[in-house]
Amino acid sequence: MKINPEVSKALKENRPVVALESTIISHGMPYPKNVETALKVEEVIRSHGAVPATIGIIDGEPIIGMTPEEIEQFGKRKGVLKVSRRDLPVVYAKKLWGATTVATTMILANQAGIEVFVTGGIGGVHRGAQETFDISADLQELAKTNVTVVCAGAKAILDLPLTLEYLETMGVPVLGFKTEELPAFYNSHSGLKVDYKVEDAKEMAKIIKAKRDNSLVGGILLTNPIPEQYEMKKEVIDNAIATALKKMDEEGVKGKECTPFLLKTIVELTGGDSLESNIKLVLNNAAVGSEVAKEYCNLK
Ligand code: PSU
Numbered sequence: 223m224k225i226n227p228e229v230s231k232a233l234k235e236n237r238p239v240v241a242l243e244s245t246i247i248s249h250g251m252p253y254p255k256n257v258e259t260a261l262k263v264e265e266v267i268r269s270h271g272a273v274p275a276t277i278g279i280i281d282g283e284p285i286i287g288m289t290p291e292e293i294e295q296f297g298k299r300k301g302v303l304k305v306s307r308r309d310l311p312v313v314y315a316k317k318l319w320g321a322t323t324v325a326t327t328m329i330l331a332n333q334a335g336i337e338v339f340v341t342g343g344i345g346g347v348h349r350g351a352q353e354t355f356d357i358s359a360d361l362q363e364l365a366k367t368n369v370t371v372v373c374a375g376a377k378a379i380l381d382l383p384l385t386l387e388y389l390e391t392m393g394v395p396v397l398g399f400k401t402e403e404l405p406a407f408y409n410s411h412s413g414l415k416v417d418y419k420v421e422d423a424k425e426m427a428k429i430i431k432a433k434r435d436n437s438l439v440g441g442i443l444l445t446n447p448i449p450e451q452y453e454m455k456k457e458v459i460d461n462a463i464a465t466a467l468k469k470m471d472e473e474g475v476k477g478k479e480c481t482p483f484l485l486k487t488i489v490e491l492t493g494g495d496s497l498e499s500n501i502k503l504v505l506n507n508a509a510v511g512s513e514v515a516k517e518y519c520n521l522k
């Protein structure tokens with residue numbers, strides 16, 4: 223893998239590094255907002271004294287800490303594959319371009335020695351998974367890879383109660399940053415409880431350290447609610463999700479296309495409002511993730 227010199231220097235000196243995924247750029251948001259957001263997220267991380275490492279695969283080589291030019295390429299280039307765990311060997315061998323999902327970003331971050339990863343939302347158990355078996359590989363990865371993922375919960379395109387059950391079975395701690403409620407991505411209320419509330423970044427760092435010190439293999443999910451002023455109205459977003467799910471069914475969209483299709487359709491249906499909320503929550507997660515990474519370095 224190719225580790226950006228700034229990133230490897232920070233890792234050697236025990237300074238905070240925050241990993242970022244690239245599927246959110248290539249498949250999660252439209253151009254050019256995807257690139258603008260990816261660069262802004264990096265800026266927020268820097269402003270908190272941490273080093274960003276956006277992760278992706280170029281010509282079969284994992285890149286840990288992309289340049290702005292590379293991020294631009296992931297934002298607009300056609301044919302960048304959405305790469306989850308099962309795709310990795312093929313993408314490496316065939317020397318393809320691959321955008322990393324939460325699962326794959328965790329794998330590569332872990333191999334590079336980065337322990338904190340910030341994104342918008344994770345994949346989960348899809349609605350109707352009882353029949354389709356559509357459960358994101360992100361959940362299995364959280365069970366086995368030592369990376370803390372900071373996100374705004376999982377969005378209601380998924381079955382949130384089943385996602386929580388799955389994570390419990392897999393032994394993944396699901397924590398709420400200053401909240402007891404699982405945030406629902408576009409708004410902070412899901413009506414579901416997280417396992418534990420975390421008071422601040424320092425406490426979160428202690429939890430990560432306790433997991434590592436006691437050889438408890440696997441990730442941690444830190445959910446961080448979208449700031450109130452950027453929330454979407456529940457009925458607006460619920461309607462958009464319902465319409466998007468119906469459209470997905472009618473058009474026969476399946477497998478790895480589901481999440482990108484739903485995200486794109488919801489942006490269209492809300493006239494771009496959902497995209498604005500999505501951007502704001504990622505920036506907010508970047509701030510929290512950076513603080514957690516900093517506190518964790520202080521403990522190490
Ligand atoms: N949720 C979002 N935005 C995203 C994704 C999820 O709000 O961009 C992406 C992430 O990369 C996540 C992936 O890992 O979708 C999950 O896809 P799947 O359900 O196919 O595993």
Ligand code: MN
Pocket residue numbers: 356357358359477478480
């Ligand atoms: Mn899936």
